[in-house]
Amino acid sequence: MAAPDPYRELRDRLIDAELLFPTGVEGLYGRSQTYQEIVAAIDRMVHRWGTELKATAVYLPPVLARRTFDSTNYLQSFPDLMGSVHVFRGNDREHAELVRRVEADGDWPALLEPGEVVLSSAACHALYPMCRGRLPVGGRRYEVSGFCFRHEPSPDPARMQAFNMHEVVYVGDHDVAQRHRDEGLAHGLGLLGELGLEVTPVPANDPFFGRLGSALAAGQIEEELKLEGVTPICSEDKPTAIISGNCHRDHFGLPFGIETDAGEVAHSACVAFGVDRVTVALLVRHGLDPAEWPGSVRARLFR
Amino acid sequence: MAAPDPYRELRDRLIDAELLFPTGVEGLYGRSQTYQEIVAAIDRMVHRWGTELKATAVYLPPVLARRTFDSTNYLQSFPDLMGSVHVFRGNDREHAELVRRVEADGDWPALLEPGEVVLSSAACHALYPMCRGRLPVGGRRYEVSGFCFRHEPSPDPARMQAFNMHEVVYVGDHDVAQRHRDEGLAHGLGLLGELGLEVTPVPANDPFFGRLGSALAAGQIEEELKLEGVTPICSEDKPTAIISGNCHRDHFGLPFGIETDAGEVAHSACVAFGVDRVTVALLVRHGLDPAEWPGSVRARLFR
Numbered sequence: 001m002a003a004p005d006p007y008r009e010l011r012d013r014l015i016d017a018e019l020l021f022p023t024g025v026e027g028l029y030g031r032s033q034t035y036q037e038i039v040a041a042i043d044r045m046v047h048r049w050g051t052e053l054k055a056t057a058v059y060l061p062p063v064l065a066r067r068t069f070d071s072t073n074y075l076q077s078f079p080d081l082m083g084s085v086h087v088f089r090g091n092d093r094e095h096a097e098l099v100r101r102v103e104a105d106g107d108w109p110a111l112l113e114p115g116e117v118v119l120s121s122a123a124c125h126a127l128y129p130m131c132r133g134r135l136p137v138g139g140r141r142y143e144v145s146g147f148c149f150r151h152e153p154s155p156d157p158a159r160m161q162a163f164n165m166h167e168v169v170y171v172g173d174h175d176v177a178q179r180h181r182d183e184g185l186a187h188g189l190g191l192l193g194e195l196g197l198e199v200t201p202v203p204a205n206d207p208f209f210g211r212l213g214s215a216l217a218a219g220q221i222e223e224e225l226k227l228e229g230v231t232p233i234c235s236e237d238k239p240t241a242i243i244s245g246n247c248h249r250d251h252f253g254l255p256f257g258i259e260t261d262a263g264e265v266a267h268s269a270c271v272a273f274g275v276d277r278v279t280v281a282l283l284v285r286h287g288l289d290p291a292e293w294p295g296s297v298r299a300r301l302f303r
Numbered sequence: 304m305a306a307p308d309p310y311r312e313l314r315d316r317l318i319d320a321e322l323l324f325p326t327g328v329e330g331l332y333g334r335s336q337t338y339q340e341i342v343a344a345i346d347r348m349v350h351r352w353g354t355e356l357k358a359t360a361v362y363l364p365p366v367l368a369r370r371t372f373d374s375t376n377y378l379q380s381f382p383d384l385m386g387s388v389h390v391f392r393g394n395d396r397e398h399a400e401l402v403r404r405v406e407a408d409g410d411w412p413a414l415l416e417p418g419e420v421v422l423s424s425a426a427c428h429a430l431y432p433m434c435r436g437r438l439p440v441g442g443r444r445y446e447v448s449g450f451c452f453r454h455e456p457s458p459d460p461a462r463m464q465a466f467n468m469h470e471v472v473y474v475g476d477h478d479v480a481q482r483h484r485d486e487g488l489a490h491g492l493g494l495l496g497e498l499g500l501e502v503t504p505v506p507a508n509d510p511f512f513g514r515l516g517s518a519l520a521a522g523q524i525e526e527e528l529k530l531e532g533v534t535p536i537c538s539e540d541k542p543t544a545i546i547s548g549n550c551h552r553d554h555f556g557l558p559f560g561i562e563t564d565a566g567e568v569a570h571s572a573c574v575a576f577g578v579d580r581v582t583v584a585l586l587v588r589h590g591l592d593p594a595e596w597p598g599s600v601r602a603r604l605f606r
Contacts, residue, residue: 021361021433025368025419030429033360057336058324061465062365062450065328075405079391079398084415085422086389087454088382092513095382102378112387114412115454116328117464119388126333130324147365147450151390151418161420162364210395
């Protein structure tokens with residue numbers, strides 16, 4: 001008998017409880033009313049914080065302008081995770097050939113063309129072109145939210161292909177960006193702690209692709225550009241990141257032409273809540289029926 | 304001087320009011336807090352109705368299993384509207400070639416492969432595989448909601464490429480499906496009327512592609528399989544559909560193997576709210592600041 005797989009077990013529990021509905025694709029689920037109400041409550045929690053920071057809220061569609069995507073360097077760093085949207089621009093004759101090839105299992109993708117969009121790679125990516133030019137004194141704060149996509153099919157219910165990300169972003173001065181990440185992550189960890197989650201900050205790296213990627217990852221850890229808050233979901237040994245704090249330095253300010261009021265290339269930083277991961281973490285921590293959660297957690301979350 | 308374009312004018316007004324944020328792609332916008340609160344209120348309104356009908360709510364991600372999509376016949380009918388998600392499954396060497404081709408403007412899509420998903424073509428499409436098999440007596444009702452995609456770049460702010468759709472769906476007996484569409488659409492028109500919108504039901508057709516499509520469209524109108532509720536947004540002459548009622552007959556029951564309790568192929572029908580279109584219609588009808596909307600509309604919507 002195979003060893004029990006804690007990821008599949010949790011996924012099956014969430015499906016049996018009708019919190020998630022399977023779609024036949026790993027890491028892609030429909031969500032129940034109960035699940036969605038937790039997601040919405042986490043979004044409201046982050047929004048209350050964004051409001052305190054006088055952040056401008058931007059709710060994003062699940063697709064991103066391809067031109068924006070191309071400037072993020074994502075294809076260079078994470079080609080295996082992206083989703084490129086391809087469309088059909090042919091005529092009647094080409095349509096007949098498209099249908100024929102699909103049915104014959106032939107090379108029909110060759111008849112499609114890249115569309116104007118890709119699947120959203122990160123909520124904040126759509127933001128940077130909106131910041132182009134000279135920023136006001138002190139920079140700007142934004143709160144961005146939406147569905148993101150990562151092509152990493154997995155039975156782990158905390159590793160979805162399509163998932164909600166809610167970020168609080170600062171764009172502006174170098175030192176303020178660093179402080180936004182450090183103080184912001186501490187604040188975010190506090191909010192999650194108030195929900196009864198035990199979240200530990202750890203240095204982390206993005207999942208850079210390939211041989212070159214290993215060097216990039218090592219550098220990112222060395223310079224502490226990325227910190228994650230991790231909590232046990234399926235495993236105590238391999239806790240799951242449910243929040244991250246990221247110093248982008250000039251990674252976005254440079255290609256998107258964003259300048260501080262002093263005319264320097266703007267830095268940016270974000271604190272990103274993995275809303276679906278927080279949702280799953282809460283269900284594991286407090287039980288699958290939110291009506292039975294501790295009163296203090298309910299009072300903080302569902303207000 | 305060119306004649307004023309009422310679609311561009313409205314889009315620019317919504318952007319100037321910071322209700323929508325442009326992304327550089329026609330029909331793709333970030334949404335403000337104010338805009339999003341209207342969207343959420345419409346979703347709650349439809350959910351209250353779904354709850355009265357004892358419908359199961361399923362909130363869907365913005366991508367759909369490709370295998371499901373392939374069974375809907377969408378590629379045959381609406382190839383020009385779909386978005387196919389393509390992914391990179393290569394190694395280091397192929398990644399280097401991918402990056403080289405992107406920078407050289409070469410044939411890099413050829414290095415991608417179709418992923419497990421496509422952009423969601425309609426909220427209800429994800430539902431049918433979940434219904435496979437024998438239904439209980441009386442069939443089932445669902446309420447499904449999520450971002451859908453149509454590749455039709457347009458300056459009309461009521462014709463977005465990525466937009467929210469919220470449907471109330473019946474799957475089961477033939478006569479109940481027909482009644483669900485007829486009575487459900489009437490109920491939906493009533494809900495929109497209570498929000499101060501003047502919505503007129505008209506026979507309609509789906510935007511079938513190409514030469515063959517014209518015949519399909521004519522048949523659909525002749526048999527009154529699709530009705531739309533239209534309201535003036537940018538034009539009195541060309542009002543915009545903001546809700547539709549659709550009899551699918553066995554279009555989904557057959558390929559997805561859904562049977563009534565009596566063992567017949569199930570019929571399905573849906574009443575679909577174009578949530579973004581309703582939002583834009585409300586902003587045009589009552590003004591760009593919801594705080595100034597009539598008290599009766601506010602009371603009904605924001606509760």
